[in-house]
Amino acid sequence: MGRLSIVAIILSFLSCTKDKIGPQCISCQEEQIQITATLLSDLLIINEGNFGSGSGSISRYNPQTKRVNNNLFLQANGTPIGNIAQSAFQIGTKAYVVINNSNKIEVIDINNFSSLHTITGFNSPRSFLPINQNTAYVTDLYANSIQIVNLNSNSITASIPLSGWTEDLLLHNDSVYVCDMTNDNLLIIDPNNNSLVDSIKVGESPNSIVIDKDSMIWIMCSGGFSSSNPKLIKFNPQTRTIETIFTFPNIAESPGNLKINATGDQLYFINSNIYKTSIYANSINTTPIITSNGNKFYEIGISPITEEIFISDAIDYIQDGIIFRYSSSGNLIHQFKTGVIPGHFLFID
């Protein structure tokens, strides 16, 4: 009799065969929506996800309605976007999403989030930047090179051999400026012949780069893991010389995520708190515009339209992160949940 009940238990387990394999999301069932077209002024949030877990995702936020849509790639394609969604770049109606640990770039349609192409063959890609209509550069953590991508064939065509970790990059006046994290250099590449033209020593671990309205390049150097004082560097691309070095007083500080407003006259960065500094200031502003209050700020984005400040907080890094939306003067407007480790903002224009 006891055996019969055991058999019954087993049968009941066997009968509940489900077709669900792999991680399932509870909030996704509530969020199931007809994906609407992305609007100008919408904000895409690229959530890295946990290493190995494939929880990378794309969220969308409408600043007018304050509506949030999460897990858009998964909903549109039925598959996860990959492992560690690092960064994204918009070209027209396409977004190029760099998936670091999955060694690929997903080219998605920003209106329905379906995957249009997958560019494969990378090593550990970090940042994507188009240098002309047909070509883009992709920096890399481990490849010791920058990959050259043909945007028509969606494939890697060549690479520029370098040494070490290349991170953030920008294009200005037919030159590409690249942060070289390993060798603490600013690299200058000629996109016409894809060759390294110059490399200039900056501070330790240059992690982000922007250009201001006077065509001056700003580079944030974190100073490594407390191994040197962090530096904010103003670089003149015309003369290829460093014009000013702002040194942070505390070696334990680790500033990063340097951003600039659309006008090109105000710099923003994270150094535990959020700081805002004019490009003409004689010293770095030591009063934060937004204090962390115990939160761990992970990434910032400055709205090109409103100059509102969007800040992400990954909380414990294994749950859905939170985005704080502040006015340009530092007042909290809204906060909302996205995906695991929100690490990149893409303002649609």
Add this chain to the structure above:
Amino acid sequence: MRHTFLYFLLVNFLLLTLNSFSQKDAINITTFKVVEKKVLPAYKTTRFDSISKHNATNLAELLSNNSTVFIKSYGSGSLATASFRGTGASHTKVQWNGINLNSPMNGQIDFSLFPSFFFDDAEVHHGASGLIDGNGALGGSILMNSKETYAKGISANLNQSIGSFGIYITALRGAYSNKHWFLETKVYNNLSENNFTYINSTKRNKPTETQENAEFKQWGIQQAFYRKFKNSTLGGRIWYFNSDRNLPHTMLVSDNIENQTDKSLRNLIEWKGLSNRFQYRICSGFIKNGLIYENKLANIYSKNKSYLSDNNINTKFYLNNNFILNNDINIKYESAKADGYNENHTRFNSSWLFGLNKKIKRIDMNFFNRLIMVGKEFKPIAPSLGVRYQILKKEVLYIKANAGINYNYPTFNDLFWSPGGNKDLNPEEAQMSEIGFNFIKKLAKTSINTEITGFYSEVKDWIIWQPTEFGYWSPNNLKKVENKGVESTLTISTILSKLTVNNKISYAYTESTNKKTEKNLDNSVNKQLIYVPFHKLNYNLNLNYNKFTLNYNFNYTGQRFTTSDNNWYLPANFISNIHLARQIKLRNKTSAIFTLKVNNLLNQDYQSIAWRAIPGRNYLFSFSFNFN
């Protein structure tokens, strides 16, 4: 190639050993019994029968298929860690013949690196009973034990297995004993291609792909030598184990070339005996672990070495039959050198356990306290109190209850990893308690043994690694975790003339929740910890008829959350395995066993860890030849 050569050398060595001790001793003496560290009756323990041990390839499989311990496995041959009553991987302590094996670097054990061939029996100490095995077991402890037998002459076993996905396992055992000596040699080799196919559900159209970069090689040798005297035994064991494996990538990654080599040399020497009312065991272990991790894509080559010297003096003094005093002194010396440390780190980790066991009529009582000294830190009080009471005079029905405190000290990685290591960490502290019933009934042809235990524990200062504002990860005493649940087992054995039927079912319900947060936005508060299933159930059916054995094993693992806010989860899975064996008596002392094992009988597609591929139905055929 080099391995093959070494392998032949080992076989020769084994044969030589056998020849030199071929003289047989016919005198039969009663085996002198030394009662080992026996867990007191007030605590929950799980012991494994020889069939379960025989059916499991390694310790991970043994625990996963036969106990309530949840094994988090990255796949065959890959890292497997244990979660026990809701606690973390470093909260389960593992011992081999009383020697602690947990790495001083991360406090963990990879359960896939312990083939069950290398131990004779295993035991699980749940909850507060782990305190008897040393500090650090906040969930419990797992013991692998070896046995010595005397006056049995020569015995030899050869086992060859061939399985799906290029599995070749060879195990050889040779032993000799007379009334004074016991010598045993074990040699093991496991080559697995592990190139199974699976459905890659991360890709559109869900293509069938072949698992890449998952092959592994394991080999090892264990030598035992024991000499028995009138009232004592002196002996030791040497165990070398080598594992070389590629680390397969997840379904989301196209190519990744990672490799890990683990080399362990474990030596132990012991002297144990009984004189009058005094029982003792003096044991010294020396362990050397080497780990090399290589990632060609990222150009990482990381070398780690750790040494562990574990020295124990365990004594028991019988004041009378019902009153026993325990004294266990443990002096451990840990040392490690890693690419992630700035220098070589060492530490003394010592403790003294004093205990009393008293039996008054139908009551069994015990109290013990462990005094701990780790580095310069001193904890004088880590006590446990347990009571068992036989409720009915004529029936074997017990009520059991116990409570205790245990501490787990931060590992070398927690303290010294550069960057990130935090020298100011506190030890994790667990307050554990349980209450249960045990009922045993023996009828003419059937016997029943059932146990139900409710447990509650609170772990304070739980160490968690998290990214810092400086860009690197660092550990902190961040969490307070409350674990509560129920463990139950039911065994029914029936003998019907030539047929023996054995049913064993075990089930655990575990609620493991985070109670503390630094910030109010944290959604992990009062949520289940990730990768801790609420439900885990095993069922084993054993049928023995004549020389046939059939084992049916069923495992159910409930849903596990993969994010701390419990928004993402892996669905429950239920896996069946079947095992058929036929024994053939060849001659007087020789026999052969043919075994066919079918794993994942129903060809379930599931994930044990997010996006890690698992093989479908697979087969393992074994032939073993025994002489004794």
